[in-house]
Amino acid sequence: DIQMTQSPSSLSASVGDRVTITCRASQSISTYLNWYQHKPGKAPKLLIYAASSLQSGVPSRFSGSGSGTDFSLTISSLQPEDFATYYCQQTYSILLTPLTFGQGTKLEIK
Amino acid sequence: EVQLVESGGVVVQPGGSLRLSCAASGFTFDDYMMHWVRQAPGKGLEWVSLIRWDGGSTSYADSVKGRFTISRDNSKNSLYLQMNSLRTEDTALYYCAKDTAGGNSRFDYWGQGTLVTVSS
Numbered sequence: 001d002i003q004m005t006q007s008p009s010s011l012s013a014s015v016g017d018r019v020t021i022t023c024r025a026s027q028s029i030s031t032y033l034n035w036y037q038h039k040p041g042k043a044p045k046l047l048i049y050a051a052s053s054l055q056s057g058v059p060s061r062f063s064g065s066g067s068g069t070d071f072s073l074t075i076s077s078l079q080p081e082d083f084a085t086y087y088c089q090q091t092y093s094i095l096l097t098p099l100t101f102g103q104g105t106k107l108e109i110k
Numbered sequence: 111e112v113q114l115v116e117s118g119g120v121v122v123q124p125g126g127s128l129r130l131s132c133a134a135s136g137f138t139f140d141d142y143m144m145h146w147v148r149q150a151p152g153k154g155l156e157w158v159s160l161i162r163w164d165g166g167s168t169s170y171a172d173s174v175k176g177r178f179t180i181s182r183d184n185s186k187n188s189l190y191l192q193m194n195s196l197r198t199e200d201t202a203l204y205y206c207a208k209d210t211a212g213g214n215s216r217f218d219y220w221g222q223g224t225l226v227t228v229s230s
Contacts, residue, residue, distance in 0.1 A: 001172065034214070034217075044147075046218050049216040055216075055218070087155050089157075089216075091214060095160075095167050099145075101154060101155045104155070
């Protein structure tokens with residue numbers, strides 16, 4: 001199975017900060033990488049798909065980059081509603097290998 | 111408006127069985143692959159299973175393979191997860207999620223989840 005490792009596991013930041021979360025795959029997954037935001041009591045929300053494509057309706061302060069094994073999610077200027085847990089997900093060869101999420105990065109207010 | 115509503119979560123004893131359902135509306139259900147994802151208390155998201163639009167292909171996480179079975183009834187716009195030989199570590203909030211059509215797979219809509227508790 002493909003393992004996904006996110007860093008950091010938690011992060012404290014202030015409104016207006018620029019933050020970057022990284023995700024590393026245990027093998028090359030091309031750009032089969034998605035990012036989700038999850039708040040307590042809510043359904044997860046798709047932010048970025050195919051490593052760098054912004055999901056419709058998601059603010060442009062969110063961006064993604066990377067290919068192969070190394071990926072990142074950047075929030076250019078943190079807003080109060082951005083404090084949540086973020087997950088990367090690989091969807092490489094979905095009918096042949098299990099899909100996997102990273103362990104999550106909890107973004108907290110400093 | 112796309113809606114996914116899970117049901118069937120209860121408290122069940124270890125070794126027991128349970129069937130979860132997910133009622134879909136607001137989109138052409140039989141055009142899309144569907145998934146189950148779970149979140150154990152205090153843990154992250156874990157993908158559980160997928161089923162192709164026609165039910166012709168399925169896939170499972172290693173942690174549930176041989177115990178869980180995913181199915182769908184396109185005439186009822188419904189997704190199911192039959193869970194057998196339940197273990198305490200299966201305790202989680204179970205979400206159903208809709209995949210997109212074409213291109214990189216991703217989950218664009220999720221339900222609110224149904225809680226399964228496995229405890230004696």
